[in-house]
Amino acid sequence: MLGPDFEPTRELHFALQMADAADAFTLPKYVNRSFYVDWKANRTEVTEADRECERLISERVLADRPAHGMFGEEHGLVGDADSPWRWIVDPIDGTSNFVRGIPVWATLIALTHIEHGPVVGVVSAPAMGRRWWAARGLGAFADGKKCEVSNVAAIAEAQVSVTFAKGWDDLGLTGKLVQLQQRAYRARGFGDFWQHMLVAEGAVDLAIDAVGLEPYDLAAVMVVVEEAGGTFTDRHGERTYLHSTAISSNGLLHGEIAGLGA
Structure with missing residues (x-):
């Protein structure tokens, strides 16, 4: 409390x-x-x-x-x-x-x-x-x-937003992000705060941010996503606003990021 x-x-x-x-x-x-x-x-x-x-x-x-x-x-x-x-x-x-x-x-x-x-x-x-x-x-x-997140439970039916950046290349994970996009119904790159707000609204089902984020990029959007019923973590699945990566989802699709914690 x-x-x-x-x-x-x-x-x-x-x-x-x-x-x-x-x-x-x-x-x-x-x-x-x-x-x-x-x-x-x-x-x-x-x-x-x-x-x-x-x-x-x-x-x-x-x-x-x-x-x-x-x-x-x-x-x-x-x-x-x-x-x-x-x-x-x-x-x-x-x-x-x-x-x-x-x-x-x-x-x-x-x-x-x-x-x-x-x-x-x-x-x-x-x-x-x-x-x-x-x-x-x-x-x-x-x-x-x-705001309420969506109830889309299958990646093949999902709207996904990915922000590609050099940091994903450095981690050797760009290929996995591309594969995830290819499996989705539709993939876009809305970027910054907007992709997470679209998750909160239920318009996007999974949003993967850039690498190299700071707490001031994430603290406010985390509250909005979670209060809308969503899940907000880093690429390893840890609930935090203090790490350099951020992924938001409707919760049902958050398991799709498992391969990004490598």
């Missing part, structure tokens, strides 16, 4: 407020192309929109949740580092899309507990006009409509 200090409705409302503030900042930048692009040491893009959006969220956390910590992609840990409660934020998940004018990007906001993991998650994609949210025990929602 999470205890009396956790009020899921209250914390979800706070997360949604922060998502509103993030959308109000990032969407005009995207629409007007009013940002400059820099490069991180790992050769991924970053913009001042990423950095400033995270700063806006951290200011809200520091002001309204002083007993909580926060970890973000751009600025790291702020707030109470010893708190069992920690907000985990990706200000713009899909920065490459943001930069290129592709609307599939989102702000990811999660509240985590040191023992219980992610307990609140918001995925807000303003350029798509979509938002998903969930809190433990309250269910998952897409734009206010309750």
Whole structure:
């Protein structure tokens, strides 16, 4: 049990407020192309929109949740580092899309507990006009409509999304991913947060993410998938948001990933 200090409705409302503030900042930048692009040491893009959006969220956390910590992609840990409660934020998940004018990007906001993991998650994609949210025990929602995963139980009838990346080549598993796609009814590569949200909605049955993920890529989407009735693990089948791989499914098809744990 999470205890009396956790009020899921209250914390979800706070997360949604922060998502509103993030959308109000990032969407005009995207629409007007009013940002400059820099490069991180790992050769991924970053913009001042990423950095400033995270700063806006951290200011809200520091002001309204002083007993909580926060970890973000751009600025790291702020707030109470010893708190069992920690907000985990990706200000713009899909920065490459943001930069290129592709609307599939989102702000990811999660509240985590040191023992219980992610307990609140918001995925807000303003350029798509979509938002998903969930809190433990309250269910998952897409734009206010309750989310439920599919009941497809056979891979031959399944919609599958796979994000290929060099990391899968390095693991020697690209061939197995191709074979899995070939066995599916339909295979696509929706990428980033979106594939997992499609699993939560029941539109996709199994989603396999890239290799090299971080907690801020996964914490928020994990809550939404699980509250929609789905399963969320790493490639070995371990339920976690702390490892470098992530796979979501309707639960019925999760056994199909067994060959990826090699």
